[in-house]
Amino acid sequence: MEQVRAFDLRAIPLRDVNSALHAPDLSGEFVISHPDGAHSVAVGMDAAVKVTVDGHVGYYAAGMNQQAEIVINGNAGTGVAENMMSGSVWVKGDASQSAGASAHGGVLVVEGNAAARCGISMKGIDIVIGGNVGHMSAFMAQAGRLVIRGDAGEALGDSIYEARIYVRGEVASLGADCIAKEMTREHHQELEHLLKAAGFEGDDTSTYTRYGSARSLYHFHVDNAGSY
């Protein structure tokens, strides 16, 4: 069994920690303690390892993650898991704005709430939010799935492309070109799978509504000018 390697950010500079996590042929398990809101913790990972961050992190934690399984035992600042390609990021607390922004793959779970612009410009990531999300979430979302177990703020899915959104609670308002869509068997199965992966397997998928693109703004036409 491989040993768990510990980094105390009060004792070791972040640069050294990230550098160690970028080492070639990285393996094993790592624990980062005392992040104390530091930015860019465990960014640019590209190894199938487990990283646990014990505490709150600042901006861009786990940014551009590839392969790694990263758990944050605390809250995350702006842009957690931004541009993630693969692997997983699990936030035990709440996440600030732009969680999972532009991410291409992998799974992001936020057990608490996520602030504005959750899943903005998402390009294939799966995001599961235990609580609510703020306004402009899934803005220009291109691909992937966003599951919201609570409520969504204003302008959900504005200018959305092909991403799918599932919401259990209330939606304050939908953004341009975002509409409610039918839940077919495929969607129930997909949602069930996503919830299970995020540890919320008890949810009844029939209490969720699916949202996606009406695809009416895919081609710029003067008749739609008022929609923008």
Next chain:
Amino acid sequence: MSHTTDDRARLGLRESATFDRQTIAAIHRAAETGIYDIRGWGAKRALPHFDDLLFLGASMSRYPLEGYRERCDTDVVLGDRHAKHPLRLDIPVTIAGMSFGALSGPAKEALGRGASEVGTSTTTGDGGMTPEERGQSKYLVYQYLPSRYGMNPDDLRKADAIEVVLGQGAKPGGGGMLLGQKISPRVAGMRTLPEGIDQRSACRHPDWTGPDDLTIKINELREITDWEKPIYVKVGATRTYYDVKLAVHAGADVVVVDGMQGGTAATQEVFIEHVGIPTLAAVPEAVRALQELDVHRDVQLIVSGGIRTGADVAKAIALGADAVAIGTAALIALGDNHPRHESDYRKLGSAAGFFDDFQDGTDPAGISTQDPELAARFDPLEGGRRLANYLRVLTMEAQTIARACGKGHVLHLEPEDLVAVTIEAAAMARVPLAGTDWIPGRT
């Protein structure tokens, strides 16, 4: 109407300066279509420019260098403030960001070939990095844009520098635009978009908003790439003094300032012609910001927007730039708007020298297109050779001027070597009106 100027004078026909024929045609077009005009290229209006500046060659009070015998170096180092591996270019002329999508694959390949042949860099664009482009580019700058199309950490690590794009001179404050005709299966795949849609990308980054956030973002990019790569920040020229100061504070190694003559693949005509400031006005503002922060020449300045000749290169450098970037001129060097395509341009309702419908993807030269048949017309080897030739000419022209001014390196050119031939240019460039010691607003 085919009347000559003499005919019009004889017939008493007088064209309105306010409602001239171009304006009338634009109003008719708007009335018929109900939509604004979208086109490529940069600002076409007459603007104060580098043509309005002249060099003071050496004579009695300055000592010139021999034109063909004495060295005049042209190398430039970009991004040595923080990066482990700064770019060391042989010439101070780089290729500006232009996307695969806006341009065909062979055109991007040719840009890489031409730039590499003379030891300079080329730049990706909105939509990511293609293997062909990386393979053919000795030095490749990877743009980090609001859309993040095709953005991935593997390509980030393959890049020689990273350019965080806040805007471009043709449309400061505007996002990208690529119309459906150019969203081919490959372009759509790279951008994670449905094929054939009109793509309008965001004008703001999705995960940061102000200069304080940018500081954190730049640090993230450095952490991801282990502080190896220079980080550029590119701005469209507007409030240049403040933008450059903020970019430096945020940690930029290199600031790129793109004036309103800078090109675009597709933007609203009204945006191109009415938003932003001329390159000539922006350069001294950028230099003032760098000097006040005591980082001039430590944080390098790249200037773009209307660079055409070695004289433009020399003048931008004399005003304080460390290098320039060319976009439109590079496309022309590849063969854009060449008279050999005249009959095809005519079929499109345009003419060689006027073609700017890059948004349509119908480019007869095979450069600004995703149509495989049109793209196949373009030979990347010949295009690369043409670009390399042009870059050599720009460099030799700049050296010619620098030697005449007594400089052993083009970067030794300075504002003191310049005068202006118009009051506007003197005021903007902050050099004296020729034959006087008058700098409007200063002396």
